[in-house]
Amino acid sequence: MSEAIVLEVRHITRRFGGLYAVDNVSFAVQRGEIFGLIGPNGAGKTTLFNVITGMTPPTHGELFYEGINITNKRPHEIAMLGVARTFQNIRLFGTLTALENVMIARHIHTKSGVLEGVLGLPPAPQEERAVRQRAMELLELVGLAEAAEMQARNFSYGDQRRLEIARALALEPKLLLLDEPAAGMNQNEKSALSAFIRSIREQFNLTIVLIEHYVPLVMGLCDRIAVLNFGQLIALGAPEAVQNDPAVIEAYLGE
Ligand SMILES: Nc1ncnc2c1ncn2[C@@H]1O[C@H](COP(=O)(O)OP(=O)(O)OP(=O)(O)O)[C@@H](O)[C@H]1O
Ligand SMILES: [Mg+2]
Structure with a gap:
């Protein structure tokens, strides 16, 4: 496999009973790319993320x-x-x-491990300090440092989404999958999101796959876009090409 390919989805199918949530989908994501995954409601986007992350086993295919x-x-x-x-x-x-x-996410990379993190068992004090410091840096990066001691449930939707990104980054990923990061954000937050996603790609050398309904964000941000409809890949290419693809227009008009 080419060095340039980070993720390869090969003929992935996921059935739920008689429903093909994901139907024989294949594509490859290049290193450093921001790759958009779009499609009408129920097209299979989240199911595909669940398959990629091992949460839902595929019925057929390989990753x-x-x-x-x-x-x-x-x-x-x-x-x-x-x-x-x-x-x-x-x-x-x-x-x-x-x-x-x-911090809980961060413990996956320490000796004490994620289990102790979840159970609240005390890690070594030195380790704890390092984890806390790194977690604070990540909160700063997503603009939430001042709310570090606030309970997550009290955050606005937009802030919760940014907090989830901070938690994901704490795992030191190479590949980051974002499932509708703009959902619930206000217009200002949405406008800032593109630049933010680009900046974390640079800073962490990430490859990013992004599910999103908010079209301006997808079109302005993604290098390439894959379109799912009823579980099938109906288009894949540069944003302008996908936007003008008759099959894509039809899929969205039928929504
Ligand atoms: N655990 C499950 N059991 C049965 N059906 C499921 C399950 N998970 C998803 N589905 C079905 O699979 C199809 C694809 O769902 P999925 O959530 O992947 O779509 P989506 O593209 O993410 O949609 P949305 O844009 O609304 O988030 C839907 O018809 C959904 O009802
Ligand atoms: Mg979804």
């Missing part, structure tokens, strides 16, 4: 990350290899502070 076959790996194994994500339905620990939410 390669950095040339490694990850098809049958567990979610934590895939995370350890450098794949992190955010969730369409935000998954934070609501009663924990912003700082604690990021």
Whole structure:
């Protein structure tokens, strides 16, 4: 496999009973790319993220990350290899502070480990300090340092989405999967999001796959875009080409 390819999705199908949520989808994501995944509601976008991250096993097909076959790996194994994500339905620990939410993720890279992190067992003090410091840096990066001690459930939607990104970055990913990062954000937050996503790509040398309904964001930000409809890949290419593709226009008009 080419060095330039970070993620390869090969003939992935995921069925739920008779429903083909993802239907024989293949594509490759290049290193450093911001790759958009779009399509009408129910097209299979989130299911594909769930398959890539090991949360939902595929019915058929194979997945390669950095040339490694990850098809049958567990979610934590895939995370350890450098794949992190955010969730369409935000998954934070609501009663924990912003700082604690990021620190828990960070423990995956320390000796004490993620289990102790979740269970709240005390890690070595030195390690704890380093984890706390790094978590604070990440909160600063996403603009939430001043709210570090606030419970996650008290954040606005937009801030919760940024907190999830900070938590994902704490895993030190190479590949970051964002599931509708603009959802619930106000117009100002949406406008700032493109520049923010570009800046984290530079700063962390990331490859990013982004699911998003907000068209201006997708068109302005993504290097290439894949379009799903009823589980099938109906278009793949540069934003302008995809936007003018008759099959894509039809899929959206039929929504
Ligand atoms: N665990 C599940 N069991 C049964 N059906 C499921 C399950 N998860 C998803 N589906 C179905 O698979 C299809 C694809 O859902 P998915 O959530 O992947 O779509 P999506 O493209 O992310 O949509 P949206 O834009 O609304 O988030 C839908 O018809 C959905 O109802
Ligand atoms: Mg979805």
